[in-house]
Amino acid sequence: MNFTEKLIVAPGRKIDVRDIDPSEDFGWGKKNLDRLVERNTRGLMEYQYKIYAENRQSLLLVFQAMDAGGKDGTINHVLYAMNPQGCRSHSFKVPTKEEAEHDFLWRYHKVAPSAGEVVIFNRSHYESVLVEKVHGFVSPKEVKKRYGLINDFEKTLLSNRTTILKFFLHISKEEQLKRFKDRLDDKRKHWKISESDYTEREYWDDYMKAFNGLLNHCSTKHAPWFVIPSNNKEFRNLAVSEIILDAMKHMKPALPETTADLNRIRKLYYPRAAKKE
Amino acid sequence: MNFTEKLIVAPGRKIDVRDIDPSEDFGWGKKNLDRLVERNTRGLMEYQYKIYAENRQSLLLVFQAMDAGGKDGTINHVLYAMNPQGCRSHSFKVPTKEEAEHDFLWRYHKVAPSAGEVVIFNRSHYESVLVEKVHGFVSPKEVKKRYGLINDFEKTLLSNRTTILKFFLHISKEEQLKRFKDRLDDKRKHWKISESDYTEREYWDDYMKAFNGLLNHCSTKHAPWFVIPSNNKEFRNLAVSEIILDAMKHMKPALPETTADLNRIRKLYYPRAAKKE
Numbered sequence: 370m371n372f373t374e375k376l377i378v379a380p381g382r383k384i385d386v387r388d389i390d391p392s393e394d395f396g397w398g399k400k401n402l403d404r405l406v407e408r409n410t411r412g413l414m415e416y417q418y419k420i421y422a423e424n425r426q427s428l429l430l431v432f433q434a435m436d437a438g439g440k441d442g443t444i445n446h447v448l449y450a451m452n453p454q455g456c457r458s459h460s461f462k463v464p465t466k467e468e469a470e471h472d473f474l475w476r477y478h479k480v481a482p483s484a485g486e487v488v489i490f491n492r493s494h495y496e497s498v499l500v501e502k503v504h505g506f507v508s509p510k511e512v513k514k515r516y517g518l519i520n521d522f523e524k525t526l527l528s529n530r531t532t533i534l535k536f537f538l539h540i541s542k543e544e545q546l547k548r549f550k551d552r553l554d555d556k557r558k559h560w561k562i563s564e565s566d567y568t569e570r571e572y573w574d575d576y577m578k579a580f581n582g583l584l585n586h587c588s589t590k591h592a593p594w595f596v597i598p599s600n601n602k603e604f605r606n607l608a609v610s611e612i613i614l615d616a617m618k619h620m621k622p623a624l625p626e627t628t629a630d631l632n633r634i635r636k637l638y639y640p641r642a643a644k645k646e
Numbered sequence: 647m648n649f650t651e652k653l654i655v656a657p658g659r660k661i662d663v664r665d666i667d668p669s670e671d672f673g674w675g676k677k678n679l680d681r682l683v684e685r686n687t688r689g690l691m692e693y694q695y696k697i698y699a700e701n702r703q704s705l706l707l708v709f710q711a712m713d714a715g716g717k718d719g720t721i722n723h724v725l726y727a728m729n730p731q732g733c734r735s736h737s738f739k740v741p742t743k744e745e746a747e748h749d750f751l752w753r754y755h756k757v758a759p760s761a762g763e764v765v766i767f768n769r770s771h772y773e774s775v776l777v778e779k780v781h782g783f784v785s786p787k788e789v790k791k792r793y794g795l796i797n798d799f800e801k802t803l804l805s806n807r808t809t810i811l812k813f814f815l816h817i818s819k820e821e822q823l824k825r826f827k828d829r830l831d832d833k834r835k836h837w838k839i840s841e842s843d844y845t846e847r848e849y850w851d852d853y854m855k856a857f858n859g860l861l862n863h864c865s866t867k868h869a870p871w872f873v874i875p876s877n878n879k880e881f882r883n884l885a886v887s888e889i890i891l892d893a894m895k896h897m898k899p900a901l902p903e904t905t906a907d908l909n910r911i912r913k914l915y916y917p918r919a920a921k922k923e
Binding site for chain 1: 699718721722725726727728729730731732733734735737766768823826827830834836837838839840841844901902903904905906907908910911912914915916919
């Protein structure tokens with residue numbers, strides 16, 4: 370199965386995430402998926418090395434989801450093996466005063482990938498058309514304007530050879546409640562719990578509509594959105610790892626040519642080995 | 647064996663790295679060391695999670711070595727499993743114009759760890775008393791002054807609860823030549839080769855003296871240096887992983903207490919489960 374083609378939000382096509390079953394796994398079930406993810410992980414490591422060495426292109430991975438949707442889990446399971454050299458992950462907290470005094474894209478632009486890097490956004494500039502829209506901090510008119518500015522921003526990143534992949538990890542409202550329960554049942558996760566996790570659930574449908582908005586306006590050829598059915602974590606990990614690996618292959622990163630005179634070095638510093646040849 | 651005690655440069659004691667055998671492995675040989683490193687890696691992941699969750703302390707890992715000394719290899723093998731969330735790695739290239747126009751610590755301070763982070767310096771502020779000293783870019787008097795400023799800088803980081811560990815990966819001159827040969831023999835590594843790698847070897851003894859200087863002046867109680875015999879890569883990985891794990895344990899990171907009323911949440915959102923109890 371070609372996960373990229375299957376799960377992409379085709380630019381120009383209108384979708385409604387409420388039509389997409391978060392439990393869909395296209396018959397993959399749970400069997401052996403971890404082994405496939407593991408194999409993909411080795412591919413990701415291999416390609417990350419090449420991207421890093423090539424030092425010419427970069428990759429930006431955007432993760433958005435409802436709370437407990439699996440952003441942390443995906444980053445842990447799929448991207449843990451990324452070499453921290455050349456890979457950065459950013460989560461974005463309440464804006465600082467300085468950040469709030471700039472345009473809404475400023476703080477994201479500051480940490481955009483430079484050549485050779487893989488950068489992960491755990492939540493992203495899309496929060497500005499999600500939580501801010503849902504809670505009415507911005508007008509519908511402003512939201513529409515932001516879609517355009519976001520597309521322009523991503524085009525700017527592309528101009529520096531940044532490949533952008535955006536993942537919406539799609540879970541059901543029931544699945545969220547179940548996962549919240551897991552946190553309640555696991556002492557090690559109690560620190561993550563706040564009552565607002567639960568009250569925010571009242572806005573579920575508004576969030577889905579906000580996701581529809583950004584998916585339908587901001588899935589572009591060069592910075593596509595993917596809707597990943599994520600009730601099944603193993604399927605989610607497989608899908609995300611397949612899509613990233615696929616994109617890395619398309620980037621065709623190449624190890625740089627050497628500028629050194631290797632034969633001269635061989636003769637000068639390894640005379641005996643050179644003679645043997 | 648307590649690697650921390652064995653390999654630390656005891657503050658105040660004068661050492662000469664030329665007295666330390668880079669092939670020393672204290673009888674560990676090569677047997678099964680990878681499995682021990684693997685086990686330590688799981689410990690590192692566990693503690694990194696706690697440091698991240700606690701969001702109060704941080705860890706700075708400094709790696710210095712001669713070229714081919716194994717900085718990249720150690721980071722790959724020991725720290726690959728660090729979750730990119732909460733772990734950053736920095737290597738430092740030729741200073742930009744802006745960086746060069748500041749004091750010699752400015753660009754390092756900018757990327758120092760914030761609460762909850764593990765930060766890796768692949769080369770570091772110590773280059774300012776290494777390559778710059780060896781090539782006479784700074785006077786001996788200035789070098790001495792820098793030792794003091796570096797110690798002050800590290801004390802400042804400590805004041806924000808940053809634990810600092812500094813590793814000198816110690817290889818022999820012959821081992822370096824051998825490793826350079828491996829690069830020559832591996833097409834995938836040709837891009838890393840430059841002739842200056844070889845000409846720089848003429849300064850080997852000056853570098854060792856420069857290392858002596860910084861080890862003897864900048865190994866402090868709260869930011870100690872470790873000399874890791876590194877001709878044997880497996881031993882090196884084991885030693886580094888042991889020392890980091892040891893330090894993380896000493897940090898005693900604790901998961902934060904929850905501020906939510908968990909019983910209220912249980913009753914409100916999981917009435918059936920709550921009844922059963």
